[in-house]
Amino acid sequence: xxxxxxxxxxxxxxxxxxxxxxxxxxxxxxxxxxxxxxxxxxxxxxxxxxxxxxxxxxxxxxxxxxxxxxxxxxxxxxxxxxxxxxxxxxxxxxxxxxxxxxxxxxxxxxxxxxxxxxxxxxxxxxxxxxxxxxxxxxxxxxxxxxxxxxxxxxxxxxxxxxxxxxxxxxxxxxxxxxxxxxxxxxxxxxxxxxxxxxxxxxxxxxxxxxxxxxxxxxxxxxxxxxxxxxxxxxxxxxxxxxxxxxx
Amino acid sequence: xxxxxxxxxxxxxxxxxxxxxxxxxxxxxxxxxxxxxxxxxxxxxxxxxxxxxxxxxxxxxxxxxxxxxxxxxxxxxxxxxxxxxxxxxxxxxxxxxxxxxxxxxxxxxxxxxxxxxxxxxxxxxxxxxxxxxxxxxxxxxxxxxxxxxxxxxxxxxxxxxxx
Numbered sequence: 001x002x003x004x005x006x007x008x009x010x011x012x013x014x015x016x017x018x019x020x021x022x023x024x025x026x027x028x029x030x031x032x033x034x035x036x037x038x039x040x041x042x043x044x045x046x047x048x049x050x051x052x053x054x055x056x057x058x059x060x061x062x063x064x065x066x067x068x069x070x071x072x073x074x075x076x077x078x079x080x081x082x083x084x085x086x087x088x089x090x091x092x093x094x095x096x097x098x099x100x101x102x103x104x105x106x107x108x109x110x111x112x113x114x115x116x117x118x119x120x121x122x123x124x125x126x127x128x129x130x131x132x133x134x135x136x137x138x139x140x141x142x143x144x145x146x147x148x149x150x151x152x153x154x155x156x157x158x159x160x161x162x163x164x165x166x167x168x169x170x171x172x173x174x175x176x177x178x179x180x181x182x183x184x185x186x187x188x189x190x191x192x193x194x195x196x197x198x199x200x201x202x203x204x205x206x207x208x209x210x211x212x213x214x215x216x217x218x219x220x221x222x223x224x225x226x227x228x229x230x231x232x233x234x235x236x237x238x239x240x241x242x243x244x245x246x247x
Numbered sequence: 248x249x250x251x252x253x254x255x256x257x258x259x260x261x262x263x264x265x266x267x268x269x270x271x272x273x274x275x276x277x278x279x280x281x282x283x284x285x286x287x288x289x290x291x292x293x294x295x296x297x298x299x300x301x302x303x304x305x306x307x308x309x310x311x312x313x314x315x316x317x318x319x320x321x322x323x324x325x326x327x328x329x330x331x332x333x334x335x336x337x338x339x340x341x342x343x344x345x346x347x348x349x350x351x352x353x354x355x356x357x358x359x360x361x362x363x364x365x366x367x368x369x370x371x372x373x374x375x376x377x378x379x380x381x382x383x384x385x386x387x388x389x390x391x392x393x394x395x396x397x398x399x400x401x402x403x404x405x406x407x408x409x410x
Contacts, residue, residue, distance in 0.1 A: 012393035015400075021378075046404035047397070053346075053353035053407070054372035144377045167377050228303060228375050229260075 006037075014040065018047035020166045023122065023146045055169050103156040103182045107222035108203055108211040110162045111173035115149020120163065122147075125241025129163060131176035134216045136163045137245050139236060145172065156182065172225035172233070182220040184213050193238035200230060212237045217246040253295040257302045258287050264303070264374050265310050271357050271369045272314045286313045304384040307374050311366065311384075349407070356406035360399055367392055368399035 006014070010033055016022045017030045034040040120129035120136065127136040127147055139145040145165040153160050155177060162175040188199035201211040203224070212223040212233045227233050239245065262283060270279035286309045297305045357365055363385075370381035371392070378396075382389040 006397075008390060008394040011397035012390055015393045015397045018400075043401075046408075047400045049349070049407070050353055050368075050400040050403045051372050053349035054357075054368070055375075144379050168371060168375060170375070 010037075014043055015047060018044045018051065019168050020148055020171075021144070021146050021168065022148070023140050025122070051169060102185045103177070104184055104211075104213055104220070104222055105203070106155045107160065107162075107175040107177060107220075108173075108201070108209065108224040110151070110153060110160075110175055111171070111209060111224040113151060113153075113162075113173075115164050116151040117149065119147035119149050125244045127163060129161060131161050132178045132217070132219050134176055134219045134221070134246050135244075136161075136174060136176070137236075137239060137241055139165060139239065142239065142241075143167070143236060145236065170226055170228075172223060172227070172236070175222045175224075176216070177220040177222070179219070181215050181218055188213070191234055193234050194240070196238045198234055198237050200234070250296045250298055253290070253297050253302055253305065255291060258290070258306070261303055261306055262287075265306055268307060268369045268373050269310050269314060271354060271373055272311070272365065273317060274358055278317060282313045282317055283310060286310050289313070301380065303374060304376055304380045307370060307376065308384050352407045352410050353403055355410075356403040357399075359406060360402060364395050364399040364402065367395040368403070371396055372400075 013022070013026060013030045013033055016026065017034075022030055037043075120127040122128070122138045122140065125138055125142075127138050129136050129150065136147070138147065140147070145167045147163055148166045148171075149164045151162050151164075153162065155175075158178050160175050160177050162173050165172045165174065184199045185201065188201055191198050191200060196214055199213040201213070203209040203211050209224055210227055210230050210233050214221050214223075214237050221237070223233055223237050225233075265283045265286075266279050269282040270276060273279055273282060286306070290306075290309060295305070357368060360368065366385055367381065370376045370384055371378065376384060378389050378392050382392045385392065
């Protein structure tokens with residue numbers, strides 16, 4: 001089969017769409033491209049198939065990372081209804097499954113959940129989303145980790161906000177818990193980076209997630225997901241965007 | 248620029264990925280393990296300093312250099328197709344049979360790619376570098392990496408579908 005003729009920019013868009021690494025602005029461009037290119041879904045699925053096949057740490061398919069649907073305009077009504085039902089079930093599952101765990105672990109568990117809302121807009125080094133005045137960082141320009149979605153949950157009776165970031169095949173969940181800081185579970189490895197104390201945990205139950213717990217402006221922040229090197233999660237946690245992220 | 252010493256422990260942590268990368272480039276399990284071992288020995292002869300969190304990109308570049316040296320003295324990969332046992336070895340043992348078959352098909356298809364396309368897909372999909380890191384490692388632009396990645400995956404997908 002011959003490849004369709006696409007500009008390099010469109011090729012890049014499709015690659016990033018397949019890898020879920022689009023920024024909010026690029027996502028709009030991708031929506032236009034997908035709308036204009038009849039073969040877009042097939043191309044993206046082929047790109048994903050190869051990426052999955054070569055992913056060095058790929059877990060078995062049953063437990064593998066499920067990628068989301070392409071883009072909203074392409075969702076059929078039936079898909080939207082089943083998606084909404086799935087979201088309800090997921091929320092119920094989170095509420096039920098997080099009942100007996102320490103709050104910090106419940107926040108880390110959210111890394112395995114899907115986004116239920118679009119990613120917040122970018123605003124310089126920050127995103128247009130905050131909890132108790134603590135805003136989420138925009139790591140796109142500095143690190144290539146792009147926000148891809150958001151969800152809201154309740155942990156220990158507090159309304160939490162989680163923003164998901166992705167890079168190539170890796171995904172991180174950044175949860176901020178309002179109110180006084182939560183106690184961290186025992187067994188952390190404490191590191192200090194740029195004046196920030198970060199408690200690091202390894203959660204084998206997620207197929208090998210790293211979890212970083214730290215405070216921003218007195219609020220508990222939990223960064224969880226799979227990274228190649230734990231130093232990545234430390235660096236992301238400690239990044240202040242030139243002082244714009246509250247410490 | 249914030250640089251730190253490359254710790255020997257980092258080599259062990261990245262070894263499996265680098266062996267897969269070397270395998271994708273040279274097409275032989277034995278050669279891949281020799282190449283990574285030789286690279287590590289060379290690196291450990293003296294202290295190496297890398298920018299923070301860029302160990303893997305640095306090590307991949309070193310492995311690519313060793314692969315290049317081996318290619319100059321040994322028979323080219325495309326004259327000696329990978330034996331089936333090599334392709335079985337490359338699959339993740341934790342994966343199910345379906346995933347293992349996909350991995351084997353993809354590696355076999357990668358052998359047919361041009362060098363630039365193969366180097367790109369190895370850097371991003373096998374080793375897991377970010378686009379920007381891959382571009383730095385391959386000394387090219389991020390846009391070029393994404394374009395090459397697109398073509399590499401398309402060609403591999405076509406070969407996988409034809410099998």
